[in-house]
Amino acid sequence: AQSVTQLDSHVSVSEGTPVLLRCNYSSSYSPSLFWYVQHPNKGLQLLLKYTSAATLVKGINGFEAEFKKSETSFHLTKPSAHMSDAAEYFCVVTPGLNYGGSQGNLIFGKGTKLSVKP
């Protein structure tokens, strides 16, 4: 079975300081992992994805995440926060592409709300 745990429900940073959003996963298969962002009253936007290629994944808007199998983690980072980064962030796991089950089953964490102070 697959699951994902976002370790912080709320993270607050000052503009220009680094961002770290933590995510641990559990998967019986080689997983695909994603980070999505949701701005208030908006749908979900894909930030980045890991699908068993390079372990350091670069995404949009300066975000990146590192897949660490030994730690079962996929933390999201950004060197310098911007006010526009304030949003809800979701870590998502799904069985790897070789899994012949329900491919639609994205499993979401509960989300981390990122606040950015001026």
Next chain:
Amino acid sequence: ETGVTQSPTHLIKTRGQQVTLRCSSQSGHNTVSWYQQALGQGPQFIFQYYREEENGRGNFPPRFSGLQFPNYSSELNVNALELDDSALYLCASSFYIPAGTDTQYFGPGTRLTVL
């Protein structure tokens, strides 16, 4: 390239009523997945449609049903609405490949309120 669109944006219903939500998939995509996002929670998978058939289902009762049309658009139908059905309903489209599904791209969602 046209993104995923959903209609309506907001909807208010009363308990026991039925509702239909609509989704148009992104150009080039042939698979549609539906998710329910309750307030303050992450989205939960309802079901996925590929080739006009259900291709996987989450832990939702049969009163949640769907359709996919030849143009790959989709409907989510919910019968006998309950107060707990109040949520943001998200549609995601993707391209189905035999060994799995490509990245899912989400629409803006439909906010359903059940009174």
